[in-house]
Amino acid sequence: MLGASNGVSFAAQSTALPFDDIKGNFAEKEIVELVKEGVVNGTGNRRFEPKKNVTRAEFVTMADRLLKLEPVDADMPSFGDVSSKSWYYGWVEAAIQLGIVEGKNKTQFMPAERITRQEAAVLIVRALKVDPGSNSGNNLPYADADKVASWAAPYVLAARTLGLMDGANGTFRPTDAMTRAETAAVLDRVLKDKVWNKAIHAKTNLGLQIGWQNGLTTTQFKEKVSSSNVNTLVPRWFFLENTQVPISNHADSSLLTWAKQNNKKIWAMLGNHSDSELTHQILSDETKRKTVIQKLTGYVKTYGLSGINVDFENVSPDDRLSLTAFISELGTSLRGAGAVLSIDVSPDLGTDWTEAFDYEALGRYADYVVLMGYDEHWDGDPVAGSVSSLPWVESALNRMLSVVPASKTILALPYYTRDWTLQSGGATSEELSLVQQGQRIRSVYYNRTWDANLGQYVLSYNRQGSQHRIWVEDGRSLGLKTMMAAKRGVAGFAYWYIGAETDDIWTSLSNATRYASY
Template sequence: MASAFMFGTLTPVSAASALPFNDISGSFAKSEIVELVKEGVVDGTGNGKFEPKKNVTRAEFVTMTDRLLKLSSVQADMASFSDVTPKSWYYGWVEAAVQLGIAEGKSKTQFQPAANITRQEAAVLIVRALKVDPGTSSAGQLPYTDSKQIASWASSYVMAAHTLGLMSGAKGQFRPSDPMTREETAAVLDRVLQDKVWAKAIHQTTDLGLQLGWQNGLTTAQFKEKIKKTNVNTLIPRWFFLENAAVPVSNYADATLSTWAKQNNKKVWAMLGNHSDSVLTHQILSDESKRKAVIQKLAGYVKTYGLSGINVDFENVSPEDRLPLTAFISELGTSLRSAGAVLSIDVSPDLGTDWTEAFDYEALGRYADYVVLMGYDEHWDGDPVAGSVSSLPWAEAALNRMLASVPASKSILALPYYTRDWTLQSGGAVSEELSLIQQGQRIKSVAYNRVWDETSGQYVVSYNRQGVQHRIWVEDGRSLALKTMMGAKRNIAGYAYWYIGAETDDIWSSLKNAMRYASY
């Protein structure tokens, strides 16, 4: 119960009191505690007390570290540990830290949130949270008389914490297995804020860059309501499609969305699609007059609906249309820029197949303002081999391939808000597409086994139904955060999400945390 109070509302103190708590005047960390209260990192245990000598649990230390880094609590759709339940006060804080690689469990299934955190565990967690490479120091190199008592997995972190001035021993000892007290924790966390570089990073506002969200299967009213819960600042309604010669572009625009977007400080990049029709696409792209007719229509729509841009999403384009597609993008880009709008084009990962042969990355990157890499369909509908729709190594390789030709400042990584439930059969796997909402519902409805796969950067869920084995490579806050941080390391322009409404609400906190943490 005391732990619950610790992260509740500050206990009121009298106006005459100079301190936020009535039991810290004799604490060696008095000033640090006061500073951390102002920062919103710590608070009291109730009745005007801080209890500086009280031991800190693993859940409490993680929570304070998250708050120090200005991260948000994440109510993950699926719990990472069996002993950290969604109803616990620390659930969201543990999940936030686990998703970013700051904290780990005591085992694959247990976090032991109520266990006291030891000094060596605290050293590991704070050094990892600050993204410091601990090196490979051994116990024999540590300046403590009890260095042999420090676990091998913690020795390099203890050395790093010592070198950074974050943690020191007493009377020549580190006391690795002793629990951290609340005043010791306050002292360590405040030392981070006393460093000008760390403090500046922590207090800066995170630039989320471009945040694109496609509309799919939602009415305008539903789309607007969903957008309110997201980080999205650029809307992509699927309004325009290539059609026949008589009507070069079909128009499904809703002017009320443009008005709403402007009122809510958001941009609209309306999508131009091709119905995945390679024949129609060839007929239009290969004919200069037809290309011109499409471009004129789009330029008019930009003015009519007050659009900030057009997003071209052509799929199943024939390899023979590589040059005509490039010409179309060049001509459309020139027209849109003269109208004060930008042009983005969606491209598939270059896997050396006919599916992507039509995309000249270098040329498209030159003529378009942005190139959106659709970082999904590693394994697709109809693929006889089961696997992830977007494993971390695959997405990373695909983005690296594009960045070799397209500037990072023009590159956007699109992430999947869907996955596949694979039925494993002797003749080959078959799959069912699931939104992230459906994924959570499916997993919760069955008896499953789940393991974290370091290679793919995803949980893999296995279950049996009617004697048939199923497998799901899970897309969730943790897997998507890893891909987001991977993109952030490359300084890309932003992210896109296919599609709005398919995600669980927790995803947005996860991604915002990932972008903030990546900025440090």
């Protein structure tokens, strides 16, 4: 199988070829090149078996490896016939999440079925993110063009136009199975394209990767960050207070030391306890405002902080000008101390909840604006729905980018969802971390469908006579939002909150960022 190693080092061979059965094969050079790239393996005993047919799982695996993607050990399988214990599970999940491949139907992937030439054309054109258009196949120059499926015809034409696949003796043979040698020849043609070769071998820039601390001890937080993509920590250290010194300090020296040792930045958070009146008292009082700014700047210098993250909720619309003035003054002071200022904002929905945010001004005075891309449907919302559907986040981000530069914009993604109980008088919900979501799903008998419009699975189940629904957040849904934002050139991503995610999420998001860069 593809996943097995040939067990013998190429460098240790006395022959120049890595396999004994490829000399003279039309794809000999391509196979050698793909072995060097880590795209293909042998089948054991120094054999490649170039004429052997390729399964759907094997083709997907090779395509993933070609694109330098990593296998995703998804917390929730996409298909019932792709076992999490199979060698190809992570490779299939990685391709599914990025939209490179689909199942044979809504419930089955059929990993062991031989991949046909027309299916291979579809997959490789999708993998290269080429839009084949809607050509019906009338332009296919093959004697057997009428045998090409309508869904595959545009891709077959695109594969030919791109120089990736062609027929022989005037035919394309759309339903014939792909051999291992043919597959190697197709994949190597991608590598021979200078643009794709450069992109594939470029190092992925993940940008800012910001993680909020919430509900974790310092030890737990450090442990979770260590196994994540996070490069910037946001511990909840400072809060506005109704005291003589209007700011409290909960800095942790052990986290400071650890962050420095592990090359992580700290943007300590300044919160307001979601207290509208307290926030008004401090922001509207120039003396108190200056005291907070002086104290924060002093903490930045004392602790060697890289920045401050302002997280004010429930700010009165009347404090719009005061909040803008505070951010302007704080930003100037922090930059003088060699630190940056970021501020968290909700999507602009034209409500009192966000009226205090002058997005354009905040984008001018802060170094970064963090758009919290969640709570589309919130705790207490009588209408059930997604916490963060793709079109909602995309609309919110587009609106933000109309007034704030992408280089200053950070998109925050949710590591939580809601389990909704649907009732005649309105819905109620329970917040679930992604870890809890997985546990809940595995404990019930459910129906699940992929909603391509929302960019997530919608899952339903019944318990104690009540119907429940979960708009699932997982590597696939979060990856789609990541790719959408990465294409717009945002400065990075933030995650609410560290410790709520399943382990597979970080691989999914790394893959999404890499794939978006192509």
